[in-house]
Amino acid sequence: MVTALLDGLVTMIVYLYDLTEMILKAFRDSFLVIREGxxxxxxxxxxxxxxxxxxxxxxxxxxxxxxGTVVITQIVSIAGTGSESLTGKVLVWIVVRELGPLLTAIIVVARSGTAIAAELSQMKIGGEIESLALLGIPPEKYLILPRIFGVATAVVVLTIYFEIGAVLGSFLVASFGWHVPWEQYSQGVFAVLTIWELALSLLKSLLFGLFIGAICCRQGLSVGKSVTQIPQAATKAVMQSLFLLFIIDGIISLFFLIR
Amino acid sequence: MDAIVFDQVRGGEVLEEVTLSVPQGSRAAVIASRQEECDLLLRIMLGLAAPDSGTVTVLGQEVGILSEKALNHLRREVAVVQSSGGLVSNLKVWENLVLPLEYHSKLSAPDIEERGTAALQDVGYTGRLMELPAHLSVYQKRQIGLARAIITDPPLAVYQGIFSGLSGSERNALVAAINRFNRRNPERTALFLSTDEAALKDLDINLRISVKGSSAHD
Known part of the structure; x- marks a missing residue:
């Protein structure tokens, strides 16, 4: 039992190392791509x-x-109206620190993770990766690099939209439901919404995006010759991405938020 | 000088010992008994597969000892027209056509457009340019593959089984376009990989080589 757990842990560390190397290579390649391609x-x-x-x-x-609606309703049901400072704190903790980056990344995994893995595996089985290589175009520069950075950019920007949307959603409910004025509500939120909180949220979303891109590309390119491997690759990409999201989230919370 | 040299190359259970040389500027046909052999020859030639033994030299460079970067550089010098066209499924016809120029060259967009348009006229492509390859016929895919070779103007062009499954008129049109392309530059070497010698008639071929597959599969 212990040996199996240790084996699993070692496999996971090796896998994480491979993914990190893939992402770092994408960063290195991005400088080369400026010169060609x-x-x-x-x-x-x-x-x-x-x-x-x-x-x-x-x-x-x-x-x-x-x-945003659900969170504000829960907070008000526990703390009651008139406690804007606590409402702001809880909202920032839940939405900006956790749910914003995490839910956005989960939506991206569900929508695009499967698409990337399926597209790349279909390209590999169809011999298109080899056709690109025959043109002297390295697949890691032309296919992997832009996908990793494309997903990372999308996750970061969508996280910002998510957080703005959630804060506005909660304000609308607070305003219509409990007649909380914008000044009072915003004071409570902005008092705790520091640059540090925003930076951590963006760091999380950036890492989520980079790793989602890397996992989906890796799974997509790992197929052999059979088309039955395409849905398998897509499923693996989604499951591994979700699992890794929670691990990264836990690690970041442990390192940065316990102060 | 030879453009391609295979020196005692063996490839697993597919290829028996192959020794051949194709002089620069010649138009050679390599006839194999199975498609697998053609595929493996091409893959070994461009460093996508390693032979069990022997050495391969292409355009004066020994393929087996080249770094990945040098291999990519060599591959840019060799245009391969595949039976499937070798097109990328999520790029439109035009994007597929100009991809090598867009990637490797510093040509301006109008220059690329001019070259691309001329190449399409050369091969007689009359289909839609903003279509995905899935909507093209086999002939049209090969036309685009050939046009892509034409715009890169390579010193070595390899044609892999591109006449199978075409109608007589389509075949004749493709043969004429290939002959025009090869005659345009006498220094250019052309290599036709095929399993059917009869399919290569009417092409300006001045060298014919037969390769034998491994007996393990015969």
């Missing part, structure tokens, strides 16, 4: 931002408004 790589990057980011705006903002 900038135009097509930028085009793939923008396409990825469009599909992962822009097309998910509606679902992210809707979710954020609902989450």
């Amino acid at each position: 900038a135009r097509p790589v930028l085009s793939v990057y923008l396409r990825q931002v469009y599909f992962t980011g822009l097309e998910a705006v509606k679902i992210v903002i809707s979710t954020a408004l609902i989450i």
Whole structure:
């Protein structure tokens, strides 16, 4: 039992190391791409931002408004009206620290993680990766790099939208339900919303985005020759991304938030 | 000088010992008995697969000892027209056509557009440019693959089984376009990999080589 756990732990560490190396290579390659391949790589990057980011705006903002409503209702039901300082604190803790980056990343995994893994695996099985290599175009620069950075950009921007949406959603409920004026509400929120809180939230979302991109690309390119491996790769990409999101979230919370 | 040299190359259970050389500027046909052999020859030639033994030299460079960067540089010098067209499924026809120029060259957009348009006229492509490859016929995919080779103007062009499954008129049009392309630069070496020698008739071929597959599969 202990040996199996240790084995699992070692495998996970090795896997995390591989993913980190993949992300670092993408950063190194980005300097090389400036000299060669900038135009097509930028085009793939923008396409990825469009599909992962822009097309998910509606679902992210809707979710954020609902989450904001739920959170403010819960806080008021516990603390009552007139405790704006506590309301602000809890809202920032829950939405900005945790739910914003995490829920946004989960939405991205569900929408785009599967798409990336399926697309790349289909390209590999169809011999397109090899066709690119025959053109002298390294797949890691043309396919992986823009996807990793595209997903990371999308997650960071969507997280900002999510947090704004959740705070506005909660204000709307507070305003209509309990007649809380904007000045009073915003004082409570902005008193605890520091640069530190925002920076941590963005750091989380950036790491989430980078690792989601890396995992989905890795799973997509890990297929062999059978098309039955495409859905398997997509499922693995989603499950591993979700698992890693919680691990990263836990690690960041442990390191930065216990002060 | 030879453009391609295979020196005692063996490839697992697919290829028996292959020794061949293709002089620069020649138009050579390499006839294999199975498609697998053609595929493996191409993959070994461009460093996508390593031979069990022997050495391969392409355009004066020994493939087996090249770094990944040098290999990519070599691959840019070799245009491969594949039977599938070798197109990327999520790029439109035009994007597929100009991809190597967009990636490797510093040409301006109007220059790339001019070259791309000329290449499409060369191969007689009349389909839509903003179509995804999935909507193209096999012939159209090969036309785009050939046009992509034309715009890169490579010193070595490799054609892999590109005449199978075409109608007579389509085949003739493709043969004419290939002959025009190869004659345009006498220094350019052309290599036709095929399992069917008859499919290569009417092409300006001046060298014919047969390779034998491994007996393990015969």
